[in-house]
Amino acid sequence: MAVTDEAIETIKAMIVSGELPEGSRLPKEETLAATLGLSRNSLREAVRALVAMRILVTRQGDGTYVSSLEPHLLLDGLTFAADVSQGRAAVQLLQVRRLLEPQATALAAAKVTEEDLAVLREILDRCAEAETAEQFIELDMAFHRHIVGLVGNPVLATLLEIVSTRTQRVRLIRGIDTTAAFSSAHREHEAILAALSTRDAPLAAAAAMSHVAAVEQWAAGGGVSRSTAPEWLAGGESVTG
Template sequence: MSVTDDAIEAIKQMIVDGELRPGDRLPRELDLAERLGLSRNSLREAVRALSLIQVLDVRRGDGTYVTSLEPALLMDAMSFVVDFHRDDTVLQILEARRLVEPAATELAAVRMPMADIEALAELLDALGDSPTVDELVESDLEFHRRIAAGSGNAVLASLLETLSGRTQRARTWRGLTQEGAVERTLGEHRAIVQALTRRQPGIAGALATVHIAGVEQWLREALVDGD
């Protein structure tokens, strides 16, 4: 582990231990470097790295502060990395969604207010039976965002919003090229809403798995055919 890594770990531990809390200002650079037994250069590199992933906020002329550490803020750094994806990485993103999103859907079946579930049904009804691919993809993103939020777990919701948005291109491609993709997606969404309405977490999670796995399998086959 490098000296900079040591500095990053030391600051992280101060936050984990509660010594530094969201919104707190870090001690003066000289004081903190002496306390941690680090050079000021190593400390600066650590602060720069932690500011890039939005753990710290460097304010010129004011000091360095711990950010709010809200999940959505921290996930922004992840979205920066995920943006530089290739098609095979999209497969990995879909695989991650297939593993995580059913859990969020199960939680939503227990925790999501009935009014919000009814609003999901209205979102689908507003599309009609023959939406354009762009309309479907936009609705699809909102559909999954609402369910993730309905899980009541802010970390899950932020993670899934980051992952879901990065598969938009694949969803559009599927809608344009796979026969029956629009109808299949609408049918699967309605089935998920029905399970949520009936408060059936196991069924809702299973339906979410099948739904995401369908996109994943289609992309795997499309990439093989394109080789």
């Protein structure tokens, strides 16, 4: 194992053991380097890597601290991996979304308020008036994000953001019939909203499942004719390269 990798693992172990609790300030560079038996350059490389992982945070002029270590914060670093996924990896992300989103939507059905329904209604009305794919994508993400937010679980929300990023959605629309795509996605969204308005958790889960399953099947099969690509925004996965 490289010296820098060993330093990363050692600092992680210090955090896990409680020697460096969340929110604590790291010892001075020279002190920590001596403790770990590292050169200061190797320690700096390790710290930079841990900052990139959101395990450590730097405060200009104040030093380096252990982050809050909240799971959703640490998971956010996986977004790039989802953004660049293609082929089989994209399909696997869709499978994860299919497992998570219907249950999240079912949980949201028990918590949704009239105010929430009004917000979702307004988003869908704006979706119907979207003039570009980019506008529709932003509204699509806002629709799903609001629903998942009702659950009150930031870890779940982050996981669903990871398996369905904006970059994935943008890449999927290349070359497909966007008019048909808008119509298909909008119908699926309306079905989800209708289910939420009845507070029927099983129905909400079924509507969300339908919204994701068709595009997963399409992605797994390598694609179909562009004019019949189903629910291009339902999963937004990069299946077109």
